Amino acid sequence: MIPQGWTIGRLAGVEIKINTSLLLIAFFVAYVLANGIFPLVVPNAPVLLYWLLGGFFSTLFIGSVLWHEMAHVVTAQRYGLPVVQVVLHLFGGVAQIARDPERPAHEFWIAIAGPLSSVVLAVTFGALSTLDGLVGAGCAWLAQVNLTLAVFNLLPGFPLDGGRVLRSILWRLSGSYRMATRQASRVGQVVAAIFVLFALWMIFRGLWFNGLWFILIAAFLYSAASASYRMAVGASLPMQTTVRQIMRYNVPLIEPTMPLALLAWRYLDHARDQAFPVVQQGQLVGLITSAETDKYPRLEWGRVHVDQVMIPLARLATVSPDDTIATALRAFDRTDTNHAPVVYQGQIVGMLNRRDIVYRT
Numbered sequence: 001m002i003p004q005g006w007t008i009g010r011l012a013g014v015e016i017k018i019n020t021s022l023l024l025i026a027f028f029v030a031y032v033l034a035n036g037i038f039p040l041v042v043p044n045a046p047v048l049l050y051w052l053l054g055g056f057f058s059t060l061f062i063g064s065v066l067w068h069e070m071a072h073v074v075t076a077q078r079y080g081l082p083v084v085q086v087v088l089h090l091f092g093g094v095a096q097i098a099r100d101p102e103r104p105a106h107e108f109w110i111a112i113a114g115p116l117s118s119v120v121l122a123v124t125f126g127a128l129s130t131l132d133g134l135v136g137a138g139c140a141w142l143a144q145v146n147l148t149l150a151v152f153n154l155l156p157g158f159p160l161d162g163g164r165v166l167r168s169i170l171w172r173l174s175g176s177y178r179m180a181t182r183q184a185s186r187v188g189q190v191v192a193a194i195f196v197l198f199a200l201w202m203i204f205r206g207l208w209f210n211g212l213w214f215i216l217i218a219a220f221l222y223s224a225a226s227a228s229y230r231m232a233v234g235a236s237l238p239m240q241t242t243v244r245q246i247m248r249y250n251v252p253l254i255e256p257t258m259p260l261a262l263l264a265w266r267y268l269d270h271a272r273d274q275a276f277p278v279v280q281q282g283q284l285v286g287l288i289t290s291a292e293t294d295k296y297p298r299l300e301w302g303r304v305h306v307d308q309v310m311i312p313l314a315r316l317a318t319v320s321p322d323d324t325i326a327t328a329l330r331a332f333d334r335t336d337t338n339h340a341p342v343v344y345q346g347q348i349v350g351m352l353n354r355r356d357i358v359y360r361t
């Protein structure tokens with residue numbers, strides 16, 4: 001599903017890759033600018049100048065796609081979601097985020113950050129397009145490209161950014177992640193079908209290149225939307241489900257004095273997405289996750305102890321095995337947390353994670 005590519009560097013700790021298909025497009029862009037656009041703006045300039053500026057603006061074009069993806073990356077990281085890599089390819093780019101957001105609001109902001117950042121670039125290049133000559137023409141072209149990038153990505157079909165925005169809204173309204181995913185991917189399939197009709201119309205009008213291009217995009221969209229739909233098929237967990245049915249049992253209890261290095265070696269490195277209850281003489285005193293340990297550089301993990309970084313009890317939600325998942329979700333929202341120790345008759349009997357609930361409802 002995710003196209004591969006060559007690593008061109010790292011940004012914000014994330015590997016940036018470029019797919020061969022985008023290099024072909026970049027060459028095509030340079031060609032069109034050098035042969036189609038620039039000679040019309042300033043005729044009789046040296047051919048080498050057309051090509052140099054064509055290459056320059058083509059690089060800025062790739063930079064624009066990267067800028068868009070980085071907006072997704074930075075927002076995802078703000079919400080504590082690790083980003084695996086960014087791949088720039090034919091249809092733009094993919095910021096591959098390790099897991100889906102656990103809250104509709106997070107998904108909304110991560111998704112909309114990309115198109116918003118493209119609008120910012122479109123406005124900036126639009127302002128620069130008043131410059132004279134070829135540079136102004138290049139900026140005008142980039143303004144148009146970035147605006148197209150924003151508008152295209154805002155189409156409401158999942159998995160486009162607009163589809164994610166739609167899913168986050170449906171998810172927020174219904175409370176059901178699976179249902180929202182199914183509805184948003186259905187809309188994605190419809191958007192793909194409209195693309196095909198549009199493509200046929202263009203082909204009939206003789207714009208065969210644009211038509212074929214749209215069919216390619218439609219095929220890409222349709223298969224991605226269908227894959228998302230299939231993943232969300234299956235019954236949703238009813239909101240009356242009790243915590244005991246989905247909680248994790250057999251959770252290791254952590255001593256407050258344990259150095260982070262030992263915690264990582266024994267537990268966290270094997271389960272980066274898990275939270276562990278911190279217990280002192282049988283009493284729950286806090287919770288520790290990788291988000292807390294990551295606040296310290298790894299080199300210092302030998303001398304920093306769990307109780308120096310843990311989420312203290314006062315900021316935690318605890319749930320009972322007999323609570324419903326609706327109650328548990330409200331507790332998560334109230335305390336703004338994603339993990340809750342399950343307490344039964346004063347004893348910690350397990351852990352409940354927000355993501356154990358949301359992706360199944």
Ligand SMILES: [Zn+2]
Nearest residue numbers: 114115153161
């Ligand atoms: Zn995007």
